[in-house]
Amino acid sequence: MSDFATLPLPPHTLANLQRLGYASMTPIQAASLPLALAGKDLIAQAKTGSGKTAAFLLALLANLNPRRFAVQALVLCPTRELADQVTQEVRRLARAEDHVKALTLCGGSTMRPQLASLEHGAHIVVGTPGRILDHLERGSLKLDALNTLVLDEADRMLDMGFHDDIATVIGQCPKQRQTLLFSATYPEGIARLSAAFLRDPQTVTVAEPHSPTQIRQLFFEVREEERLHAVSLLLDHYRPVSTLAFCNTKQQCRDLVQVLKAQGYVALELHGDLDQRERDQVLVQFANRSCSVLVATDIAARGLDITGLEAVINVDVTPEPATHTHRVGRTGRVDAEGWAFSLASLDEMGRVGQIEHALGLTSAWQPLASLTPVRGQPLRPPMCTIQILGGRKEKIRPGDVLGALTKDLGHAAAQIGKININEFSTYVAVERSVARDVLAGLGKTKVKGRTVKVRLLEG
Ligand code: ADP
Ligand code: MG
Numbered sequence: 400m401s402d403f404a405t406l407p408l409p410p411h412t413l414a415n416l417q418r419l420g421y422a423s424m425t426p427i428q429a430a431s432l433p434l435a436l437a438g439k440d441l442i443a444q445a446k447t448g449s450g451k452t453a454a455f456l457l458a459l460l461a462n463l464n465p466r467r468f469a470v471q472a473l474v475l476c477p478t479r480e481l482a483d484q485v486t487q488e489v490r491r492l493a494r495a496e497d498h499v500k501a502l503t504l505c506g507g508s509t510m511r512p513q514l515a516s517l518e519h520g521a522h523i524v525v526g527t528p529g530r531i532l533d534h535l536e537r538g539s540l541k542l543d544a545l546n547t548l549v550l551d552e553a554d555r556m557l558d559m560g561f562h563d564d565i566a567t568v569i570g571q572c573p574k575q576r577q578t579l580l581f582s583a584t585y586p587e588g589i590a591r592l593s594a595a596f597l598r599d600p601q602t603v604t605v606a607e608p609h610s611p612t613q614i615r616q617l618f619f620e621v622r623e624e625e626r627l628h629a630v631s632l633l634l635d636h637y638r639p640v641s642t643l644a645f646c647n648t649k650q651q652c653r654d655l656v657q658v659l660k661a662q663g664y665v666a667l668e669l670h671g672d673l674d675q676r677e678r679d680q681v682l683v684q685f686a687n688r689s690c691s692v693l694v695a696t697d698i699a700a701r702g703l704d705i706t707g708l709e710a711v712i713n714v715d716v717t718p719e720p721a722t723h724t725h726r727v728g729r730t731g732r733v734d735a736e737g738w739a740f741s742l743a744s745l746d747e748m749g750r751v752g753q754i755e756h757a758l759g760l761t762s763a764w765q766p767l768a769s770l771t772p773v774r775g776q777p778l779r780p781p782m783c784t785i786q787i788l789g790g791r792k793e794k795i796r797p798g799d800v801l802g803a804l805t806k807d808l809g810h811a812a813a814q815i816g817k818i819n820i821n822e823f824s825t826y827v828a829v830e831r832s833v834a835r836d837v838l839a840g841l842g843k844t845k846v847k848g849r850t851v852k853v854r855l856l857e858g
Contacts, residue, residue, distance in 0.1 A: 401429040425450035430603040440597040445605040452488045459547040465497040469544035474525040477555040479505035506530040528564035553582040560820025614731045616739045618762045627658045635772030639709030644694045647715040669695040687817040687828035689782040713741040716750040720757035783834035787825040788852040799847045808840040
């Protein structure tokens with residue numbers, strides 16, 4: 400049942416939901432609210448726009464005593480925009496007559512008004528990890544009375560390098576509390592985060608129904624000697640921004656990357672011979688769209704959250720039909736179709752047959768000769784990655800880098816992509832056209848009050 404009335408919510412809350420036009424629960428609400436209202440810790444995963452905010456807010460409001468003037472709930476969000484959205488949803492969901500007060504605390508705003516608002520007291524605080532930490536360090540925010548902690552868009556917070564800030568904030572929360580973690584994806588980091596900070600969490604996932612039309616599978620028959628070249632024919636014809644190419648062996652990965660690089664593509668390899676640092680660096684560059692093709696073995700790609708790609712290429716046919724499904728499932732975005740191309744030699748037709756049989760699919764074949772490359776416009780990734788030698792150890796935060804680039808160097812925020820910060824390095828994605836300027840500028844300006852060494856990563 401997805402009727403809100405099946406939940407243990409008071410009549411006035413149900414009436415308010417009706418007024419808001421929330422006629423029934425969305426799937427993630429139906430899956431998470433019974434558990435959350437029963438006081439369980441939760442890991443909830445569902446795509447953007449699925450109603451996650453109301454899912455955690457209804458639970459948080461149920462734990463709240465409006466007559467107690469203390470911060471009882473904290474919601475950590477990756478950005479100010481998202482924090483503002485959450486605060487707005489609080490205002491809609493909380494009953495006006497209860498005078499529930501919510502406060503947004505984000506970086507980029509001056510401290511003084513935030514300090515004044517905190518003096519007046521709030522029941523719910525919504526903010527970004529860095530600024531919340533600032534307030535905790537100043538003593539302007541106290542969490543002794545906290546009973547609900549929410550990590551919203553946890554995957555994005557990790558992407559943005561907030562792991563340590565989050566850990567420090569959680570360290571200041573009472574141990575007796577309910578923790579709700581919401582995320583659109585479930586990368587490795589989330590598993591570690593929840594293992595460290597959630598208590599016997601229940602996991603709820605609302606899977607994307609992958610309709611067959613969302614992934615278009617095409618098979619191409621190749622001779623062994625044209626296999627690697629066929630990959631660049633596909634890239635030049637379909638021009639996907641991000642492609643994950645699977646090979647059956649490390650050697651094949653190396654060979655393919657060499658061929659692609661020689662032809663001017665930005666391609667990187669991911670396999671078991673890379674150490675953790677190299678691996679992280681490769682994944683950062685691929686995720687921030689400064690590498691067109693990631694060439695990987697199945698083992699290296701296992702457990703990675705690389706999904707929503709424009710294209711997957713099966714450079715070799717896998718002997719395992721289940722592996723084929725995993726590979727192909729990496730493509731297909733929520734809002735767009737994805738391509739899955741498979742290259743098969745005559746020797747591999749037996750494997751193709753097994754895949755067809757296991758998946759109940761009839762493969763569609765197309766000749767390589769049908770591919771018509773767009774000449775004169777080599778496929779380039781939209782972004783470039785700049786590495787700043789300095790990271791969490793130097794207390795660099797995303798806001799410091801963004802500030803240096805926009806305020807000091809005058810770049811538009813729209814030209815700047817993902818910022819990843821690990822212990823010793825910061826990786827900033829910038830539009831390819833301004834990469835040289837940014838590099839030169841960063842070399843001369845200061846980040847977090849000090850000059851930094853920078854370099855351009857070219858795949
Ligand atoms: P998410 O956090 O999963 O990306 P949001 O919480 O921002 O999604 O919700 C997306 C939109 O759906 C919002 O405009 C919200 O008001 C609306 N919404 C949430 N729950 C319901 C519901 N049960 N019925 C109708 N609309 C809803
Ligand atoms: Mg959300």
